Amino acid sequence: MTLNFRITLVAALLFCAVPAQAGNRFINFAGGLWLVKDHPAPGPIGTAFNYWDSSEDNVWVDAQGKLHLKIRQIGGVWHSSQVTLLDALDFGDYRFQVEGNPDLFDPNINLGMFQYTNDNEEIDIELSRWRDPLEPDAGQFVVQPYFNGPDNIDRFNISDAGNLSSYRFNWQPDSVFFEAYKGGAVAPQADADILHQYYYDGPDVPPLAPFAQIYINLYLLSGNAPTDGQEAEIIISDFAYTVPIDGDLNGDGFVGIDDLNLVLGAWNQSAPLVNQRADPSRDGFVGIDDLNTVLGNWNAGTPPPPNSQTNIPEPGTSVLLGISVGLSGLYKRRRNVNTLF
Numbered sequence: 001m002t003l004n005f006r007i008t009l010v011a012a013l014l015f016c017a018v019p020a021q022a023g024n025r026f027i028n029f030a031g032g033l034w035l036v037k038d039h040p041a042p043g044p045i046g047t048a049f050n051y052w053d054s055s056e057d058n059v060w061v062d063a064q065g066k067l068h069l070k071i072r073q074i075g076g077v078w079h080s081s082q083v084t085l086l087d088a089l090d091f092g093d094y095r096f097q098v099e100g101n102p103d104l105f106d107p108n109i110n111l112g113m114f115q116y117t118n119d120n121e122e123i124d125i126e127l128s129r130w131r132d133p134l135e136p137d138a139g140q141f142v143v144q145p146y147f148n149g150p151d152n153i154d155r156f157n158i159s160d161a162g163n164l165s166s167y168r169f170n171w172q173p174d175s176v177f178f179e180a181y182k183g184g185a186v187a188p189q190a191d192a193d194i195l196h197q198y199y200y201d202g203p204d205v206p207p208l209a210p211f212a213q214i215y216i217n218l219y220l221l222s223g224n225a226p227t228d229g230q231e232a233e234i235i236i237s238d239f240a241y242t243v244p245i246d247g248d249l250n251g252d253g254f255v256g257i258d259d260l261n262l263v264l265g266a267w268n269q270s271a272p273l274v275n276q277r278a279d280p281s282r283d284g285f286v287g288i289d290d291l292n293t294v295l296g297n298w299n300a301g302t303p304p305p306p307n308s309q310t311n312i313p314e315p316g317t318s319v320l321l322g323i324s325v326g327l328s329g330l331y332k333r334r335r336n337v338n339t340l341f
Helices: 005-017 257-265 288-295 317-328
Strands: 025-029 032-036 059-061 067-074 077-085 092-099 109-118 121-128 139-143 153-156 164-172 175-182 194-200 213-220 232-242
Touching (some): 067 213, 109 232, 121 164
Antiparallel strands (some): 067 077, 092 232, 109 121
């Protein structure tokens, strides 16, 4: 996780605001320091009517560095779990790796992974059936306030997520790009791995704020006990924050042949109907602008290990021009397309 001076200063201020005392517990996870929530009585707003337990029986990091969150009964009272990253991060890419199958959660349980400044400046990834065991779409992406318009909330199906899945959002000054996919790689390894993608560029994109923090919680909706009466556990095996490189469409930290192939594989297609990573211009169409983003940043970043990508040498200017001109001959006049956003 890459931190800067502003972030370190915020962490220091938060330490002052949250002094070490009974009830405050901190854990190290994914390279950062997290506060574990503890509250003996239910709160009045947000995750209302939940009791929170910060003990090692409810929240812990195992020997492999994975975060475990539980919902369990203590003295006849159900307790939820939450952690908050003390560092306030910048615009960039946020990725959560989940072990377990949230599609099988009791309908009263929700897993939230989100960035929060206040109720009107918040980016949410939530996995829940929302009290309805027959709800087909157990995943949702939200830019708060969710009620400001239909584009602020987007539901999707996670029934094929399996036991290891990843959820991310790329937060920029004027947009948020969400993605859910199977596996734990930095990006989907194949289009078939993509569970859902969503692009939001409406008026409610949160501005950069000094205390915009990352939260992860496993809690009971309105404090209602699990309908099956069973405790629940989820594992967050990793959290990563990175600053994206222009042209690095597959998220491996390097602009190369894999990124070029993403564009060529979706050439002349409507981005909402194909892998939206192939449309860095975010105009809803994969074409010359997207190609030029890759070629214009060729070989930027750090090459991944040889076995993870077929590296090719940086092409000369004439080669880049030839590729761009050649493909521009195939480029159809951009047309209006219906999009999902």
